[in-house]
Amino acid sequence: MASIRENLEVIQQKIDEAKARANREDDHIQIVAVTKQVSVERAMEAIDAGIHHLGENRPEGLLEKKAAIGDKAVWHFIGTLQSRKVKKVINEIDYLHSLDRMSLAEEIEKRALKPVKCFVEVNISGEESKHGLSKEEAIPFIQSLEKFTKIQVVGLMTMAPYTDDKELIRKVFRGLKELQQEVIKLNLPYAPCTELSMGMSNDYEIAIEEGATFIRIGTALVG
Ligand SMILES: *Cc1c(COP(=O)(O)O)cnc(C)c1O
Numbered sequence: 741m742a743s744i745r746e747n748l749e750v751i752q753q754k755i756d757e758a759k760a761r762a763n764r765e766d767d768h769i770q771i772v773a774v775t776k777q778v779s780v781e782r783a784m785e786a787i788d789a790g791i792h793h794l795g796e797n798r799p800e801g802l803l804e805k806k807a808a809i810g811d812k813a814v815w816h817f818i819g820t821l822q823s824r825k826v827k828k829v830i831n832e833i834d835y836l837h838s839l840d841r842m843s844l845a846e847e848i849e850k851r852a853l854k855p856v857k858c859f860v861e862v863n864i865s866g867e868e869s870k871h872g873l874s875k876e877e878a879i880p881f882i883q884s885l886e887k888f889t890k891i892q893v894v895g896l897m898t899m900a901p902y903t904d905d906k907e908l909i910r911k912v913f914r915g916l917k918e919l920q921q922e923v924i925k926l927n928l929p930y931a932p933c934t935e936l937s938m939g940m941s942n943d944y945e946i947a948i949e950e951g952a953t954f955i956r957i958g959t960a961l962v963g
Contacts, residue, residue, distance in 0.1 A: 744773075744782075744789040747961050751944075755955075758948035769948055772816050774940075774958035776801055780808045782962055787812050795837070795956055799825045806832055818956055820871050823847040830856060837861065837897045837937050837956070840872050842884065845891055852890040859897035859937045859954075864915040865908075867901055878919055882931050893928075895935030895953070896920050900943050909943050913950035920951075 751771070759765055772795040775783040783794060783805050792812070796802035797819025806815060817829055818837040826847040830836075831854075839845065839858040848856060860882060863872035873881055878896070885891050898916045900909040916938055923933040939947025941960035948955065 744785050744791070744962055748789055748791065751957065751961060754945055755948060758945040762949045762951075764948070764951075767953065769952065770954045771961070772818070772937075772954055772956045773961050774818065774956050775805060775962055776819075777958060778962050780805055783809060786962055791961075799829045802829055802832060816956075827851045835859070835894070837954075838871065839891070839893075842881070845885055845888055849888045849890045855890050855892045857892050857894045859895045859935070860893055861897045862916060862919060864898045864912045864919075865901045870899060872898065875915065875919060879922060879926070882923055882928070882933075883926070886928070886930060888930070891930065893923075893931035893933055895933055895937060896923070897937035899940070900938070900947075902942070906946060910946050910950060913938050913943075913947050913952070917951040 755769055770793055772793045773786045773791045774795045776797045787809060792814055793816060794813045795816035795818040796805060802817060815833045816835045816837060817833045821838055821844060823843050830848055830852045835857045837859045838861045840861045860878060861872035862878045863870045864875060882893055896916050896919060900912045916936060920933055920936055923931060935953045936951050937954040939952045939955040941957050944955040944957060
């Protein structure tokens with residue numbers, strides 16, 4: 741297994757090249773290391789390599805890693821969050837990447853002790869297997885979040901289809917960017933929507949070319 745430091749060097753190089761291709765040299769791209777498939781020790785190796793944003797997709801995994809690593813990391817919850825699990829994790833995380841329904845927003849409002857930075861998850865590709873709101877539902881949903889004091893919509897999140905068709909992947913990321921521009925135009929104080937969480941091990945370079953500001957990388961970095 742390659743060291744995380746070595747993997748990070750390769751990824752950082754590719755990030756820089758993608759930024760240059762898109763004339764985004766001055767933009768900060770936040771790497772979120774997805775540690776869902778690795779041990780606490782491997783996650784700690786990521787911290788030692790200088791990575792300080794970690795992502796998990798199950799409450800149990802998040803709590804286990806956080807118990808060991810604590811405040812040395814910024815914590816991202818990237819998986820589907822069941823309403824009954826909100827209480828367990830919502831005050832342990834810094835970012836939620838998977839806000840996708842009103843019942844979840846209501847539960848967060850009830851349980852969170854302070855505002856939570858949320859990405860609204862959108863199913864741009866329209867694949868049935870994917871979570872998230874449809875492109876059409878996203879804006880009405882965001883508008884309906886106004887009444888909540890604990891939800892701050894920092895951005896949008898999507899997952900591209902798992903395919904070799906780079907143009908299809910690009911179209912999905914571009915669709916999320918277009919939707920973001922529409923949300924920004926609404927000027928909602930609780931939804932600045934300045935961020936885009938898109939791109940994983942297979943497609944982060946395309947995501948950066950299309951405007952990603954948070955990339956969620958598992959296999960290529962820690963796997
Ligand atoms: C697992 C996962 C990732 C990371 O996937 P890799 O292909 O291993 O980089 C990113 N985002 C979400 C939502 C995931 O579940």
